[in-house]
Amino acid sequence: xxxxxxxxxxxxxxxxxxxxxxxxxxxxxxxxxxxxxxxxxxxxxxxxxxxxxxxxxxxxxxxxxxxxxxxxxxxxxxxxxxxxxxxxxxxxxxxxxxxxxxxxxxxxxxxxxxxxxxxxxxxxxxxxxxxxxxxxxxxxxxxxxxxxxxxxxxxxxxxxxxxxxxxxxxxxxxxxxxxxxxxxxxxxxxxxxxxxxxxxxxxxxxxxxxxxxxxxxxxxxxxxxxxxxxxxxxxxxxxxxxxxxxxxxxxxxxxxxxxxxxxxxxxxxxxxxxxxxxxxxxxxxxxxxxxxxxxxxxxxxxxxxxxxxxxxxxxxxxxxxxxxxxxxxxxxxxxxxxxxxxxxxxxxxxxxxxxxxxxxxxxxxxxxxxxxxxxxxxxxxxxxx
Amino acid sequence: xxxxxxxxxxxxxxxxxxxxxxxxxxxxxxxxxxxxxxxxxxxxxxxxxxxxxxxxxxxxxxxxxxxxxxxxxxxxxxxxxxxxxxxxxxxxxxxxxxxxxxxxxxxxxxxxxxxxxxxxxxxxxxxxxxxxxxxxxxxxxxxxxxxxxxxxxxxxxxxxxxxxxxxxxxxxxxxxxxxxxxxxxxxxxxxxxxxxxxxxxxxxxxxxxxxxxxxxxxxxxxxxxxxxx
Numbered sequence: 063x064x065x066x067x068x069x070x071x072x073x074x075x076x077x078x079x080x081x082x083x084x085x086x087x088x089x090x091x092x093x094x095x096x097x098x099x100x101x102x103x104x105x106x107x108x109x110x111x112x113x114x115x116x117x118x119x120x121x122x123x124x125x126x127x128x129x130x131x132x133x134x135x136x137x138x139x140x141x142x143x144x145x146x147x148x149x150x151x152x153x154x155x156x157x158x159x160x161x162x163x164x165x166x167x168x169x170x171x172x173x174x175x176x177x178x179x180x181x182x183x184x185x186x187x188x189x190x191x192x193x194x195x196x197x198x199x200x201x202x203x204x205x206x207x208x209x210x211x212x213x214x215x216x217x218x219x220x221x222x223x224x225x226x227x228x229x230x231x232x233x234x235x236x237x238x239x240x241x242x243x244x245x246x247x248x249x250x251x252x253x254x255x256x257x258x259x260x261x262x263x264x265x266x267x268x269x270x271x272x273x274x275x276x277x278x279x280x281x282x283x284x285x286x287x288x289x290x291x292x293x294x295x296x297x298x299x300x301x302x303x304x305x306x307x308x309x310x311x312x313x314x315x316x317x318x319x320x321x322x323x324x325x326x327x328x329x330x331x332x333x334x335x336x337x338x339x340x341x342x343x344x345x346x347x348x349x350x351x352x353x354x355x356x357x358x359x360x361x362x363x364x365x366x367x368x369x370x371x372x373x374x375x376x377x378x379x380x381x382x383x384x385x386x387x388x389x390x391x392x393x394x395x396x397x398x399x400x401x402x403x404x405x406x407x408x409x410x411x412x413x414x415x416x417x418x419x420x421x422x423x424x425x426x427x428x429x430x431x432x433x434x435x436x437x438x439x440x441x442x443x444x445x446x447x
Numbered sequence: 448x449x450x451x452x453x454x455x456x457x458x459x460x461x462x463x464x465x466x467x468x469x470x471x472x473x474x475x476x477x478x479x480x481x482x483x484x485x486x487x488x489x490x491x492x493x494x495x496x497x498x499x500x501x502x503x504x505x506x507x508x509x510x511x512x513x514x515x516x517x518x519x520x521x522x523x524x525x526x527x528x529x530x531x532x533x534x535x536x537x538x539x540x541x542x543x544x545x546x547x548x549x550x551x552x553x554x555x556x557x558x559x560x561x562x563x564x565x566x567x568x569x570x571x572x573x574x575x576x577x578x579x580x581x582x583x584x585x586x587x588x589x590x591x592x593x594x595x596x597x598x599x600x601x602x603x604x605x606x607x608x609x610x611x612x613x614x615x616x617x618x619x620x621x622x623x624x625x626x627x628x629x630x631x632x633x634x635x636x637x638x639x640x641x642x643x644x645x646x647x648x649x650x651x652x653x654x655x656x657x658x659x660x661x662x663x664x665x666x667x668x669x670x671x672x673x674x675x676x
Contacts, residue, residue: 170564171478173474173563393481426481427481427482427483429483430458433456436453436455437452
């Protein structure tokens with residue numbers, strides 16, 4: 063018996079400090095809702111309730127609480143880890159399910175969250191492999207001063223040191239910082255094999271522009287000599303960098319809009335038709351699209367909104383996603399995804415340089431991808447006379 | 448634990464859970480599996496808890512404080528180390544319950560019902576605090592060992608002052624330098640010096656600066672690190 067229309071929450075900060083990517087995610091989710099509701103072979107109708115917390119932590123809490131108290135059991139949403147951490151207690155208290163569609167730093171598994179974005183063994187570790195193979199082993203890390211950068215740099219450092227590489231420096235600056243003169247001077251002083259970039263938003267765009275300009279002034283071909291690599295830079299952000307410095311940056315991601323497949327062609331065409339003014343489709347938009355489809359198929363199979371039933375049904379689905387096959391690891395509720403390395407081009411898209419042969423099992427705690435002991439801190443030398 | 452490196456990956460570990468199998472510990476079992484740890488529910492009388500069968504590098508003991516007294520194991524005399532790292536599962540937060548878990552050597556607590564989001568932190572704290580105590584225990588043992596040999600230092604200083612007519616600072620500096628060259632603690636070096644000095648007494652050979660054997664053979668003593676004869 064088909065379910066009556068199922069009310070679901072869609073919670074993205076389409077205004078506020080990270081609105082560009084969040085609007086892209088909202089676009090991916092809306093598109094999937096439309097397709098689900100139009101799909102003749104899927105006996106399910108989704109009735110989305112959209113909520114915009116505006117990037118304000120408190121608004122996430124009150125929004126999630128209101129949705130869950132009104133009887134909504136399933137919410138697709140959140141971009142930042144801090145917003146996810148804000149709402150998880152409410153999902154656990156009211157026994158709801160948060161469908162979290164963004165890449166993040168891992169080290170979390172809640173039974174009340176389904177994670178459709180990539181974790182470090184699916185983006186950062188493949189990036190380290192690529193950098194070591196093609197660019198060298200001397201890193202210079204630049205990041206925004208918060209958990210994403212700290213944890214990403216930790217994983218990078220451990221992997222590089224274990225393979226005989228080195229990290230020249232880890233420089234952090236405040237979120238929103240746009241003055242990079244000193245950091246760029248330090249980079250050009252040390253001439254690393256690559257820069258690992260965990261800056262976010264406007265800081266990242268300003269750094270990429272300034273670094274490219276400084277290299278050009280010194281006659282250095284920046285993209286070829288000291289490429290900037292990250293796990294975050296995505297298509298909507300390339301537009302914000304500007305034509306001068308848009309090309310030649312490396313990104314590790316499970317999705318690029320330039321993937322050549324029928325499923326992706328259909329997704330990109332539908333997405334661009336729906337949002338001709340942007341922002342462009344990106345990995346987190348695809349993860350949002352996949353999250354809604356996964357939810358819809360699980361609801362259809364479970365025949366109920368009940369969280370236990372839907373969660374169990376979700377682990378039995380295989381989605382033919384724009385990036386390829388996607389399914390959930392029943393143990394961690396994180397998704398099997400296909401790592402890829404892309405290099406940005408002048409058309410504000412990514413050329414795909416390499417991709418994994420098969421979807422990679424998620425390892426949110428890096429249980430299978432790290433050593434028992436962490437990397438040593440700075441050398442501890444004792445003074446002897 | 449060497450140079451402050453922390454254990455961050457517990458893959459291959461075994462958690463011996465001394466608690467009822469109920470909803471309060473259901474999340475524990477699920478999350479341990481995700482961390483690559485094999486959970487095993489055991490009775491407090493189980494032979495798996497025999498200290499001789501526990502491996503502190505592999506095993507983690509998770510003990511429910513609500514089970515009451517009865518469970519016990521020997522703690523090491525210096526640092527009060529249990530046979531493997533212990534996480535206390537806390538239901539009733541009464542001081543008597545918490546004290547009992549401390550007496551079992553718990554280095555971390557997990558509040559019941561156990562919440563997914565707190566398990567890794569508790570395990571991280573538990574095993575690394577355990578390692579830190581092992582390291583402190585070794586340092587204590589070393590210090591006690593050296594303290595026991597203080598009298599040899601005094602005797603060696605006096606002997607050199609007597610033989611060379613130097614003051615105590617000069618004698619001490621000489622012994623310290625020679626012990627570093629021999630890659631020994633000052634105390635071990637002085638003990639060897641005093642024993643050799645006693646053996647050579649009467650034949651007028653001076654062992655100072657060369658208890659490692661042969662006054663000009665410093666380099667040899669340093670590179671082999673061998674103990675004085």
